[in-house]
Amino acid sequence: MTTTFPRSTPSDLGIDARGIARFLDALESTPDVEPHSIVLLRHGQVAAEGWWSPYASDRVHLLYSLSKSFTAAAVGIAVREGLVDLDATALSHFPELDADVTDERSRRIRVRHLLAMASGHREETLDRARAADPENLVRGFLRTPPDEEPGTVFAYNQPCTYTLGAIVRRVSGGSLVDFLRPRLLDPLGIDDLAWRRDDTGAELGFSGCYAPTSAIAALGQLYLQRGVWNGDRILDEDWVAAATSTQVANPDEGNPDWSQGYGFQFWMARHGFRGDGAYGQFCVVLPDQDVVLALTGQSLDMQAVLDAAWQHLLPAVDAADVDAAGDSGLEARLASLGIPAVAGGRLPDLAVAGPFRGDGIDGLAFTRDGARWRAALDVDGGTLSVLVGEGEWAVDGPLAASGAVAPDGTVLVDVRFVETPHLAHLRVDLAAGTATASWATQPLHDGPLTLRRPAD
Known part of the structure; x- marks a missing residue:
């Protein structure tokens, strides 16, 4: 793992260490929340980082749906290289399916609709798409007629992202990881990233990405820097602007940080925007504060994780009474994080x-x-x-x-x-x-x- 950021102290970056400590307290004490790692960046520098043993900095972690944000980055790069047009139809990338896809709404699904989870379906289609074609998920998806006109309704929909990954593979002639390696992963210093593949050998795209926490932080920092890394542009600025702003409304989502709108494989939140994955994988970007928060964990209550960030971490940024004396204590705590071992008597024979x-x-x-x-x-x-x-x-x-x-x-x-x-x-x-x-x-x-x- 070669992804590194300059290290600093919370107080030097204008963050009160006591707020970070209270955030850690909340993560460790809230029911249905179990943290595995944290990397907190401000101004592109590490304010705090830690791993709860037995999790470690040099290990990858399954990102589940946070994988979608890496897939979207591949699409953004392909757009920049002129390989993909956001207004092209999904079907245009799979001409061999033209005769199979007869529903007019399906034929009108555009790349930008896939990115925004706005294919026109009112609900998840993964099971229906697999049933429609067990061997070709793209074909099964495009043969599942949308309920509404594409672009008009939001529905979190795994085949949208799978199809995006398939488009990148089609236009590049290789795998998603192969495409991302020289264009995103190597420039950002991410040398350990792997992806679960399906029976056809294709990366899932919507899930299955394994990467270290530092890679999550790096992706967030790239978007915070509007697509520029070490002076080189990786993503177009207009792509970043579109990806990180509302493309489709989603007011019916139950939790407050899931109903603020959806961009291109990013959720809008009450503060900033984020990518996330099941059980507490987070890439939270706060442009107003110049902050990136990367988290992994095993958390059933993901809203509680964000609630804790807004309650404790956000007020610590540019707090009126930043306490530099708390930096060393926080550093010691972060170095000794751990999940308790199983308690009880000694094992018998x-x-x-x-x-x-x-x-x-x-x-x-x-x-x-x-x-x-x-x-x-x-x-x-x-x-x-x-x-x-x-x-x-x-x-x-x-x-x-x-x-x-x-x-x-x-x-x-x-x-x-x-x-x-x-x-x-x-x-x-x-x-x-x-x-x-x-x-x-x-x-x-x-x-x-x-x-x-x-x-x-």
Whole structure:
């Protein structure tokens, strides 16, 4: 990972460290919010950064729908290079589908409509598009007739973004990552980014991007700088202006920061604009404050994360009483962030029983691995093997696990997939010889054996 920003202190950047500390307090204490990382930039410099162990700065994290903002950047670059016209129809990029797409509204969907989630459909079409054509999602999407005229209604719609990715692949002759590597990733110093692909070999586009938190911050900083990086223009200024302003209204969205309008794969918010992904992946850009906030996590209540930012972080910027004395304490706290390990008694001899079986678990066995236990979980036709720490997280490649014994004798093992938001709970009844597994948050398009950075 080579993405770096100059380091400074909050007070030197006009931010009160106490407000950042209160923001951290809120993230750590709010129900259904679990932070994994934070990078806070102001004036292009790091005011604060930290990772909650076992998550780390050199690891990628699954971004879920924040992937859309990277896909949109690829479209923006293609527009700048004259490869894509925003007012061209989506169908024009797939002439082989012309005879299949007979609905007039579908034929009128333009690239700008895809970017704005304004294809004319009133709701998500992913399942219907897959049903219409299990092998070609673009064809299935274009054969799913819009309910309204394209450009008139908002609906968060995964095939819109998938089609954008397909357009970039079509005009460039390569993959999304191949297209982005020399044009965006290398200039921004992002050397570790991978994308989950579907059965056709195409990046999902709407999800599946794995990148470090610094890459999220860099993308936000690029948009904050109106498309210029180190003096070189990567995105046209009019593209940035359109992408980060309302292209279609969405007043019916339930949460206040999701009903302020939608740009080109960016949400407008009560303050600034942002890209985000399921379970708390955020790229928040505040142009008025010259601030970028990048976050990853496992949070079910994403509105609560933004509420905490507006309540604690925003007032700390250019606060009247910036406290420089708080900088060192905040730095120490950020360096020692961690998610508590599983609490309880010491693990007994787990090798005397098992393998354990239960609902969804074909087998769970424990063996010694040095001073620790190793759990081997047979699931989904394969084996997941992970070291288990006691009183700590044992990090084992893309996994981290911690275990203990509950007062009733149940063995508790938590397994974190540290390149993703996800956590699995294993519960073992030694006497009964049974085990259960449950997700803290349900993965959206992977199972336990594939919840990791995909191969390039």
